[in-house]
Amino acid sequence: MGACDPNFLSCLLIVALPLLSFAVIMIFTWRRHKLSLAISLTCSTIPLILAWSLFFRLKDAVTMAKPIVTQVNWLVSDAVIVPFGFLLDPVSLLMLAIVATISWLIQIYSIGYMEGDPGFARFFADLSLFGMSMLSLVSASGMLQLFISWELVGLASYLLIGFWYEKFSASEAGKKAFVVTRFGDIGFFMGLVFLTFFLKDLNIFGLGIFDINNAALTHKLTEAQVTLCALLIFCGVSGKSAQFPIHVWLPDAMEGPTPVSALLHSATMVAAGIYLITRLFPLFAASVTAMSVVLVISTITLLLSSTIGMVAKDIKQVWAYSTVSQLGFMAMGLSAAALGGSTLFAGYYHLTTHAAFKALLFLCAGVFIHHFGTNDFFVMSKDGGRKLAIPMITVTIGALALSGIFPFSGFFSKEAILAQLWHLPNKMWVGLALFGAFLTAYYTFRVIFVLLFPRKDDDPVWQEYYVREPGGHGHGAHDDDAPGGHDEHHGVPWVMSFPLIVLAGFTLVLGFLQTPLEKFLLGESHPHDMNYMLLFSAVGCALGGIGVAWLDWGSPKAKWQGFIKKFPALENFFIQKWYMDHFWRWFLNTFIYGTFSRIFTYNDRRVVDGGVDAVAFSTIGSGRLLSFIQTAFVQLNMLFMVLVLAGVGLYLLMGR
Amino acid sequence: MLVFNQLETYLYLALLLFAIGLYGVLARRSLIAILISVELILNAASINFMAFNRFLAPHPAVGQVIALFIMAVAAAEAAIALSIIVAVYRKLKSINIEHATELRG
Amino acid sequence: MNFPGFLSPQGIATIAFFVVVAVTLVGALIAVAARNIFHNVLGLAMSLIGVAGLFLYLNSPFVALMEILIYVGAICIAICFAIMLSEPLYLPRPPRKFTKILGAMAGSGLVFIFLLLLTKKTKWVPAAERSTDWSVTTIGHYLLTNYSLIFEVVSLLLLVAMLGAIVIARGGRGSS
Numbered sequence: 001m002g003a004c005d006p007n008f009l010s011c012l013l014i015v016a017l018p019l020l021s022f023a024v025i026m027i028f029t030w031r032r033h034k035l036s037l038a039i040s041l042t043c044s045t046i047p048l049i050l051a052w053s054l055f056f057r058l059k060d061a062v063t064m065a066k067p068i069v070t071q072v073n074w075l076v077s078d079a080v081i082v083p084f085g086f087l088l089d090p091v092s093l094l095m096l097a098i099v100a101t102i103s104w105l106i107q108i109y110s111i112g113y114m115e116g117d118p119g120f121a122r123f124f125a126d127l128s129l130f131g132m133s134m135l136s137l138v139s140a141s142g143m144l145q146l147f148i149s150w151e152l153v154g155l156a157s158y159l160l161i162g163f164w165y166e167k168f169s170a171s172e173a174g175k176k177a178f179v180v181t182r183f184g185d186i187g188f189f190m191g192l193v194f195l196t197f198f199l200k201d202l203n204i205f206g207l208g209i210f211d212i213n214n215a216a217l218t219h220k221l222t223e224a225q226v227t228l229c230a231l232l233i234f235c236g237v238s239g240k241s242a243q244f245p246i247h248v249w250l251p252d253a254m255e256g257p258t259p260v261s262a263l264l265h266s267a268t269m270v271a272a273g274i275y276l277i278t279r280l281f282p283l284f285a286a287s288v289t290a291m292s293v294v295l296v297i298s299t300i301t302l303l304l305s306s307t308i309g310m311v312a313k314d315i316k317q318v319w320a321y322s323t324v325s326q327l328g329f330m331a332m333g334l335s336a337a338a339l340g341g342s343t344l345f346a347g348y349y350h351l352t353t354h355a356a357f358k359a360l361l362f363l364c365a366g367v368f369i370h371h372f373g374t375n376d377f378f379v380m381s382k383d384g385g386r387k388l389a390i391p392m393i394t395v396t397i398g399a400l401a402l403s404g405i406f407p408f409s410g411f412f413s414k415e416a417i418l419a420q421l422w423h424l425p426n427k428m429w430v431g432l433a434l435f436g437a438f439l440t441a442y443y444t445f446r447v448i449f450v451l452l453f454p455r456k457d458d459d460p461v462w463q464e465y466y467v468r469e470p471g472g473h474g475h476g477a478h479d480d481d482a483p484g485g486h487d488e489h490h491g492v493p494w495v496m497s498f499p500l501i502v503l504a505g506f507t508l509v510l511g512f513l514q515t516p517l518e519k520f521l522l523g524e525s526h527p528h529d530m531n532y533m534l535l536f537s538a539v540g541c542a543l544g545g546i547g548v549a550w551l552d553w554g555s556p557k558a559k560w561q562g563f564i565k566k567f568p569a570l571e572n573f574f575i576q577k578w579y580m581d582h583f584w585r586w587f588l589n590t591f592i593y594g595t596f597s598r599i600f601t602y603n604d605r606r607v608v609d610g611g612v613d614a615v616a617f618s619t620i621g622s623g624r625l626l627s628f629i630q631t632a633f634v635q636l637n638m639l640f641m642v643l644v645l646a647g648v649g650l651y652l653l654m655g656r
Numbered sequence: 657m658l659v660f661n662q663l664e665t666y667l668y669l670a671l672l673l674f675a676i677g678l679y680g681v682l683a684r685r686s687l688i689a690i691l692i693s694v695e696l697i698l699n700a701a702s703i704n705f706m707a708f709n710r711f712l713a714p715h716p717a718v719g720q721v722i723a724l725f726i727m728a729v730a731a732a733e734a735a736i737a738l739s740i741i742v743a744v745y746r747k748l749k750s751i752n753i754e755h756a757t758e759l760r761g
Numbered sequence: 762m763n764f765p766g767f768l769s770p771q772g773i774a775t776i777a778f779f780v781v782v783a784v785t786l787v788g789a790l791i792a793v794a795a796r797n798i799f800h801n802v803l804g805l806a807m808s809l810i811g812v813a814g815l816f817l818y819l820n821s822p823f824v825a826l827m828e829i830l831i832y833v834g835a836i837c838i839a840i841c842f843a844i845m846l847s848e849p850l851y852l853p854r855p856p857r858k859f860t861k862i863l864g865a866m867a868g869s870g871l872v873f874i875f876l877l878l879l880t881k882k883t884k885w886v887p888a889a890e891r892s893t894d895w896s897v898t899t900i901g902h903y904l905l906t907n908y909s910l911i912f913e914v915v916s917l918l919l920l921v922a923m924l925g926a927i928v929i930a931r932g933g934r935g936s937s
Contacts, residue, residue: 689793750848
């Protein structure tokens, strides 16, 4: 348990190196791009190696019930002891490895993507900060450390989303992401405070994850207390993991550079929420009410984002909404597992597979965006998107995985979640999930088919779809000459295609690792009772979605109109994103600006300013008053001096 | 015991001189009169030193040396004070301390 | 206190002592109370001569001599010059203010009482071992050995005071 423990040391290195790189780049080398890149890459490669070595070294040694906790007392002040340390159990080990891998791949990818950007070094510094906070989040042993990392992730995402801060929309998006997630974090923090309050014997700083779970398992808390805490913590989860109704920041977060979107939306930031649920799974599982709420909210999220994804024209928006829907799907799986008395495996497994294929999808989108200088996949299609062989193949693999087609990883994990849902007494949930899967397949393959089978250049359809927005995505001149710049065999620099291939490999392989992974996570593997009806309906839904997409967008006779066009009201509803942004704007105007701001402004003007003024006026007034004493008669002053002197002297003499 | 061979005699004397000087400092309006009163106070202190030197001190020369120093300092102080008085007179056309009220609040 | 016979040496010395004390106190009273500023200076001179007499009684003829030399001979003369350089004596003087005098008396009286009590209540203890060397030679020796630093500093102080007096009396910098 000491500081010299090899596990502790490697964890410390994993967390500290990226932080070091952030500090060094920001303070010293931010002018020198090459050097900064070298520092950042070194400081992400070593954690990668360490994380995987930890994984392989400890994978047989730890179980969920018997984790390795190494911590040192970071701050000791009388009764308050703040431990800082690492909790290594299968969940965190796997997550460490995934996060380290994804951030490493994204750094590699960013070498190509951010080439020539004036903020190149700053970008890598921010990536390092993000990596550090995420790695520390997934390995935190105590809730305080987790919360700090949680907030650091928020900070890093703010920096990264608003990376092109000279663009108004980007800085606004960063602000939105920061404020909206903060909204949820208030709930999270209150949940922690209540937990501390209920558990009495623990102070908030020493609140360990293990303690909470033990308390929940041993029924130290009453049902109502668990529900309250779980729901409050879920507020934080829904902020980070973009669950309804505070998911609105995530689509806007696409303003950041594409590697950032990939980083935020695959294994890391948004997964942090799901990770927290798995981390505190016993706590959540102890409350039926809380889990039902989670189930409802995640289902709404799934459907909402899938339907919005159907009408979006920005490729990153589509992936963003698909992320939201998949997160909803994971939360559904976890809550269904908790309600059905099952394990956290399904949701966590989907988190793992999703990390790989969503990062893949985003990075592919990044390649297209980088190449064509636009986010609109219709424009990419016309400009010859399908000629980029490697991204096209890998994006198709990712899309197949996302839709849940055998043999790609998404198939297995979705299947696991659906099986959990199937066990619920109410079959409505599994129906809704299947419908969500159908929609997912539909909107995913809408993108793929449009990219793969563009119309001829003189097709009238282009008048509607070929709208080149001026400015593209913030690359300016760099993008405009990009196609001519590197137009060799595939036109994609190897640093960008290499991560695609690696991630595609993961996507293919992870599906077949279900049994070993389950064994690793749970200690034993449950034999799968293959529910063929469910299996066929799931695959049927996915294939149905793809089929409809083919009819609408793929086949040569397709009208290039979504089936949703037949319901204009509904379509408009989806295009307006279910009016969620309007709702929040209204909410903001009415309650925040209209009510609280006014009250606070009033308070500021009258109470704070008034108070300051009162102090000033009273100072001036008392000065005026006192100045009457200042008669400029030296002898009067001296007389008082002498009198006081004599008085004090006599007083001192009196005692003798 | 002879009256001039007692420490207390000199101390009371110095005390009287000090009180008279203090009264002068507090009551007189002329700057020069105040200066004169200050000289009286200094002399009171000097007498005290000399008296302690005569009756208590281990080395009788030390008190005398200090009295000499007091004299020197008093001379310096008188020179400065007098030049200040001349300057004040030039500025205010008066050496009445009650007229020097430029710092009135 | 016991009074010896008037004509014995101690008696004569005692009478002379009271004369000296009277000179000192009366001079001091004149220096403070007289309305004419010139009388004040003369009172001061008288008082200082009395103090010099006291110094004689305190076994220090040298300091008594210096007292007369510096105070009476230099400072009083300097004050006379200041009087002549400042306000003319024939100007009408404003009447005294009763409250001010009362305040000054109260102030000085209080201090007097305080110091009187202090003097009374303190037990004055002579040093266990006392040297009997009162000679001027020793004073000179001390001035140039143990107290040489102070001696030098005082000479510096006098120089500075002289310069400062000249500068201030000339009307300050820049107004020749």
